[in-house]
Amino acid sequence: MTNAGAAAPRGRHATGRLGFLVLALAYALLIALALGSLVADDELSLGRNPLANLAKTAAEFARPSFLDVWFGEPRLEYRSDDGSLLRVEDRRAVEAGYLRQLAHATWITFVIGTLGSLLGALLALPLGLLTARNLGAPRPLALAAKATLDTCRAIHTLVFGLVLVGIVGLGPTAGILAIALHSMGSYGKLFAEAVETLDMQAVDAVRAVGAGPAQVFFNAVWPAVLPQFVSQHLYLWEYNIRDSTVLGLIGAGGLGLLITEATALFQWGRLATLLIVVVLLVSAFDALSRRIRAALL
Amino acid sequence: MKVGAGDTAIELRNVAWTAGGRRLLHVEQLRIAAGERVAIVGANGAGKSTLLRLLAGFTLPASGDIEVLGRRLPLCGAALRGLRTDVGQVLQGLHLVQRLTALDNVLIGALGRIGGWRGWARWHTADDIAEAMAALERVGLAAHAAARVDRLSGGERQKVAIARLLMQRPRLILADEPTAALDPRAAEEICKLLAAAAQGATLVAVVHNPALLPRLAERVIGIREGCIAFDLPLPHVGPEDLAALYRNATEAMAPVVVPELADSCLLGEY
Secondary structure (H helix, E strand, O other): OOOHHHHHHHHHHHHHHHHHHHHHHHHHHHHHHHHHHHHHOOOOOOOOOHHHHHHHHHHHHOOOHHHHHHHOOOOEEEEOOOOOEEEEEOHHHHHHHHHHHHHHHHHHHHHHHHHHHHHHHHHHHHHHHHHOHHHOOOHHHHHHHHHHHHHHHHOOHHHHHHHHHHHHOOOHHHHHHHHHHHHHHHHHHHHHHHHHOOOHHHHHHHHHOOOOHHHHHHHHHHHHHHHHHHHHHHHHHHHHHHHHHHHHHHOOOOHHHHHHHHHHOOOHHHHHHHHHHHHHHHHHHHHHHHHHHHHHO | OOOOOOOEEEEEEEEEEEEOOEEEEEEEEEEEEOOOEEEEEEOOOOOHHHHHHHHOOOOOOOEEEEEEOOEEEOOOHHHHHHHHHHEEEEOOOOOOOOOOEHHHHHHHOOOOOOOHHHHHHOOOOHHHHHHHHHHHHHOOOHHHOOOEHHHOOHHHHHHHHHHHHHHHOOOEEEEEOOOOOOOHHHHHHHHHHHHHHOOOOEEEEEOOOHHHHHHHOOEEEEEEOOEEEEEEEHHHOOHHHHHHHHOOHHHHOOOOOOOOOOOOOOOOOO
């Protein structure tokens, strides 16, 4: 303990502990600051009567609109104040029509997520390979690729979407490009990590029998990296399908468009139907991709 | 391909290998004839593995001449690949492609002979597959041909490596502690298989366990602190010779940072 050799590691240990304490204090201070600023602006409120509102919303959510297809009023009469019949609506037919619209929107959402993911993966592949440290790409190129990926990851899909709607117009194309650009950042990072954790002993083993570069790539690098790429692709694909359900908010089409409509018209029953579809879509894809990923490992 | 008994398989003259400005290996003169079976012994960090890596062209000497199978190192590109086709390596476990099956790993041994698209599409001819199966049969692993290598035990993996060696049909075999991390029975078995695989080829093996020396070698080279301490026929090697190699080993083993393979960069020239 007293000699000079032991002093250095011990000192480092002490600063490590102190450093953690300082960080923890700084974090606590940050939280206090965040809460304090809300309280100071009197923004930390739940509205006037949250409980009543909660009960009302829950009641409306409890009756998803799709139930009307079977249990709806076949002859819903709209009358004016003096009692004269304005029009008659078949709730069952209306909701059945809505379900057809919903099916199409779900497909569009799936398409946006799927094509956006593929495009993002393809765009990210060269950039990810450039940033993988063990591939030894020229440093300026690697830094440029890393900066591009970081920028893409930092900008939210919705922001990309808003910008792209102004460029390519309303519709699924904007959604596809928005998803591709944002997820490209994540893809690139994951691809680079997959390549960086490559088993170099396997590479050396194949090299040691006199294999050429292409043979080394396809016999050692490819078998190790492909399952990881596929698994990461499935993971981000699933994430992107979830992301694309809200892209309609900005006019990119799909489920998001219906969600915007339903919330704007306070049709909570329809929103409930939509959310059920979203949950089913995402969890079905999740279950599927988990199976495939488990089979790959 | 058969070489005459008098031919030279390996010749080193004044070879020095340095790392971080320190000379870690220095071999003034070493000649290994074709068909010889040589064991290299020495403490950890003495330079045994470095010597093998030099012979396979995985690292370059700071100075000196190395000739392996009649080819003068350093080589690069196709010439280096040509040399490696003739040099089989068995390394300290794990030098297999973990995600491929045992059979696929054995077939990798033939890559040096397979040109064109078959080499990278891993689409092998029936003849190659039959030969690989025969190699697996010889090491007693035919039943595990379709098993992925990362599902096999340490001893089985080393057997796969030896089957790959059989597939490769090398003229020179370099084995770096082929029995490391194996229990005595498995070690014995691996040595037997390795000796059988080395029939008609030159074998240079790094061996730690003196009990395994008779299985693998008729000549023993002791390396101590980067220099050849002795070079004797097996019957002349006494226990005191071996003990001398490890004496003061603790002091000699000042932490040395051995740099990673110079070519750990995938796309670099190797």
